[in-house]
Amino acid sequence: MTIYLEHFGFREAPFRITPHTEFFFAGANRGETLEALIYAITSGEGIVKVVGEVGSGKTMLCRVLMERLPDTVETIYLVVPSLSRDEMLAVVAGDLGIDTQGSNTTKVIRALQARLIEMHEQGKQVVALIDEAHAMPMETLEEIRLLSNLETSQHKLMQIVLFGQPELDHHLAQPNMRQLKERITHSFNLLPLPARDIKDYLGFRLRAAGYKGPDLFSKEALALIAEASEGLTRRINIYADKTLLAAYAEGTHTITADHARAAINDTQIVSPAAAVGRKSEKWVFAAAGLLLGTAIGFAMARMWPDGPALASAPPVSEAKPQVSQTAPSPSPAMAAPTTPPQPTVPEARQGVTATTAEPAKAEQVSKDWLAQRVAADATKLAAPPAERWTIQLMIADQAERDAIESFLSEAGRQLGKESLLIYAAGAGEKSRIGVLFGEFGSRREAQAELGKLPARLSQFRPYARSFQAIRDDIRARQGS
Numbered sequence: 461m462t463i464y465l466e467h468f469g470f471r472e473a474p475f476r477i478t479p480h481t482e483f484f485f486a487g488a489n490r491g492e493t494l495e496a497l498i499y500a501i502t503s504g505e506g507i508v509k510v511v512g513e514v515g516s517g518k519t520m521l522c523r524v525l526m527e528r529l530p531d532t533v534e535t536i537y538l539v540v541p542s543l544s545r546d547e548m549l550a551v552v553a554g555d556l557g558i559d560t561q562g563s564n565t566t567k568v569i570r571a572l573q574a575r576l577i578e579m580h581e582q583g584k585q586v587v588a589l590i591d592e593a594h595a596m597p598m599e600t601l602e603e604i605r606l607l608s609n610l611e612t613s614q615h616k617l618m619q620i621v622l623f624g625q626p627e628l629d630h631h632l633a634q635p636n637m638r639q640l641k642e643r644i645t646h647s648f649n650l651l652p653l654p655a656r657d658i659k660d661y662l663g664f665r666l667r668a669a670g671y672k673g674p675d676l677f678s679k680e681a682l683a684l685i686a687e688a689s690e691g692l693t694r695r696i697n698i699y700a701d702k703t704l705l706a707a708y709a710e711g712t713h714t715i716t717a718d719h720a721r722a723a724i725n726d727t728q729i730v731s732p733a734a735a736v737g738r739k740s741e742k743w744v745f746a747a748a749g750l751l752l753g754t755a756i757g758f759a760m761a762r763m764w765p766d767g768p769a770l771a772s773a774p775p776v777s778e779a780k781p782q783v784s785q786t787a788p789s790p791s792p793a794m795a796a797p798t799t800p801p802q803p804t805v806p807e808a809r810q811g812v813t814a815t816t817a818e819p820a821k822a823e824q825v826s827k828d829w830l831a832q833r834v835a836a837d838a839t840k841l842a843a844p845p846a847e848r849w850t851i852q853l854m855i856a857d858q859a860e861r862d863a864i865e866s867f868l869s870e871a872g873r874q875l876g877k878e879s880l881l882i883y884a885a886g887a888g889e890k891s892r893i894g895v896l897f898g899e900f901g902s903r904r905e906a907q908a909e910l911g912k913l914p915a916r917l918s919q920f921r922p923y924a925r926s927f928q929a930i931r932d933d934i935r936a937r938q939g940s
Contacts, residue, residue, distance in 0.1 A: 464708035471670025475701040477694055478856050478863045479520040481527050481921065483668050485693075487657045490521065493648045497525050501533060501587050501619050505645045507608050508621045509593075511628055512650030515694030518623045521650065522589050523921045525621075529587070534579065536588040537923060539855055539892070540885055540933040541595045545603040547932050552588060552607070554846075554929035557903045561846055561928075573610050576617035587619040594624035594631065601631065605640040652691025658682060661693070662700055673713075677703070680717035688724045699723050830861065830893070834884045841883055844899055846928035849906040850881070851913075854920035855894040858884065864893050867920075871895060874914045885934045896930070897922075 465473065474483070484490070493510070500508050512518045526535050536555045543551060549568050550560045556579075558571050576586060588607070590596070596604075610617040622628065622644075632641045653661055659675075659682050666676065677685070681703060689695035702723035707715045844850075853871060856864055871880055881896040897913075900906040906924035913922060 464704050467708045468676070468704065468713065469671055469673060470666075473701070474665045474669035474671070475697040475704070476863055477697050478854075478860055479523045479920065481520070481524045483665050484520060484524045485661050485664050487660055487664070488653050489651055490517065493650065494521060494524060494528065496646065496648065497521075497621065498528060500646045501525075501529065501621070502585070504585070504616050504619065506616055506619065507604070507640075507644045508619070508646045508648075509628070509632075509644050510621065510623045510648045510650060511626055512623075513652065513692060514625060515692040516650045516652060517693045518650055519591055520693075522591055522621075522623050526589065526921050526923075532583055533585045533587055535923070536586065538588060538590045539592070541590060541592045541600075542597065543600055543932070544597065545599045547935075548600050548603060551929045551932050554926040554932065556586070557926070559847055569606075569610075573617065576610055577612070580612065580615065580617055585619065586617065587621060589621050589623070591623050592625075593622035594626075594628035596631075598631065598634075598636070601637065601640060605643055608643050653693060653696070654691060655683075655686040658686045658689070658691070658696060661696065665697075665700075676713070676715050677720075678714075678716055681715055681720035684717055684720040684724060695727075698727055702726055830858075830865070830882075833882050834893070837881045837883060841881055841896075841927070841931070841934075844927040846926065847901075848927050849900040849903050849924055850927060850930070851897045851900075851906055851910060851922050852925045852930075853880075853895040853897050853913075853917060853922045855885075855892055856920075858891045858893050864895075867917075868895065871897070871917055874917055883930065883934060894930070896925075899927075900924075 465471070476483075484494075486494070497508065497510070510518060510521065522537075526537065529535065534556075536552055538548070538551060546565055546568075549565065549572070553560050553568050553572050553575075556572070556575050558568070558575055560568050560571070563571065579586060590604075593601070604620055604622070607618055608616065608620055631637060632644075659677070662677055662682070662685075663675065677700075685696060685699045685703070689699055699720065700723075703715060703719045706719040706722045707713065710719075854864075854867055858864075868880070868882070875897055879898055883894050883896070884891045885894065886892055898906070898909060900909065903924050903926075910922060910924060
């Protein structure tokens with residue numbers, strides 16, 4: 461949600477959970493790890509491993525790495541790790557412009573080696589960045605080792621970086637993975653942010669979003685966020701965003717511990733540290749939940765009065781908030797009343813609220829639209845031949861629907877909705893939504909178009925992909 465941007469003077473949302481490389485924080489060991497990764501790749505060090513807990517910032521680090529590598533390094537970004545061995549080889553070959561149609565594994569490997577030698581002679585390096593490597597089947601992990609065997613008499617032809625959760629280390633500890641483990645020349649652990657760095661982290665992201673005022677988060681609010689997040693950047697972002705939303709809904713620029721408590725309670729992340737607050741404070745959480753719901757409901761109606769820019773959705777009247785007069789309520793800082801207070805609407809927004817049922821309707825409209833668009837584009841995606849290319853503008857978990865739809869609205873305005881394709885890889889909450897732009901006859905044409913993209917559409921590090929590689933991703937995720 462970005463409804464509080466004007467209220468706090470932000471240029472853009474400071475705490476979105478989708479990777480945005482301009483918001484990369486080099487504190488803790490992030491900056492050192494990035495520099496070490498660049499060195500290892502450009503020095504031809506073979507296989508490198510980066511391990512971190514869920515939400516520690518692995519995908520952000522991977523995207524920044526892609527952006528900071530020299531132009532002489534060609535990157536292959538694998539975001540669907542649950543590929544079979546042959547599917548993974550086909551994706552890698554497809555991203556290098558190799559037609560694998562009708563080829564067996566032996567022919568694909570030979571063609572891949574020939575292409576890598578050709579690129580090496582042109583002064584190019586190739587690195588495969590594999591996100592969520594802990595989810596790879598064992599036989600596919602073994603194929604990684606075989607890919608690392610592709611080399612000249614003096615140089616590795618392909619560098620490989622594995623990004624994964626701690627389960628990756630458990631897989632590599634198995635006896636049958638010994639040969640792969642011994643090929644790993646560098647291992648990095650992406651640690652949670654220490655509590656002392658969280659203030660700097662929040663301040664950095666606020667400034668990157670255009671904020672120019674004094675510190676927003678009080679010492680008490682920082683302490684609560686640090687404890688509940690356990691230093692994981694994704695949780696920090698979620699708590700900070702909801703804390704700002706709670707303050708916005710109350711019409712204040714002063715962020716207190718009460719706002720942080722409300723945000724933590726509303727998020728419902730299962731963590732012992734997140735169980736903050738005493739029994740006597742329950743009314744604060746209830747009131748804040750109403751405030752957050754009211755602000756979100758109002759924002760959805762105001763941001764998209766006719767639905768997202770690309771939407772083909774049901775009539776908006778179904779999701780339109782009701783209009784009523786709302787009386788101001790006591791501040792949470794006052795003594796607790798016998799019943800939870802009614803939510804306070806900021807003065808500039810009084811007279812417009814949403815009932816608890818209406819945000820749910822708006823969310824359903826959003827979900828229905830996205831499913832309809834994916835279904836409509838499935839036929840178009842199957843049409844281009846395997847050798848045709850496109851530009852992957854972004855890919856994100858379906859749970860991050862707000863960010864996806866915000867990006868689609870912007871892309872539709874900048875590029876024209878008819879030039880975009882939307883697809884889903886996977887099923888249910890595990891599925892990911894990808895956004896594609898254009899159709900090109902070769903990788904070179906797609907790369908040339910990349911340089912012409914508007915800056916606001918380059919935030920997710922777009923790159924050229926073959927349609928065949930994308931179809932392989934979708935097929936591999938079916939039933940996952």
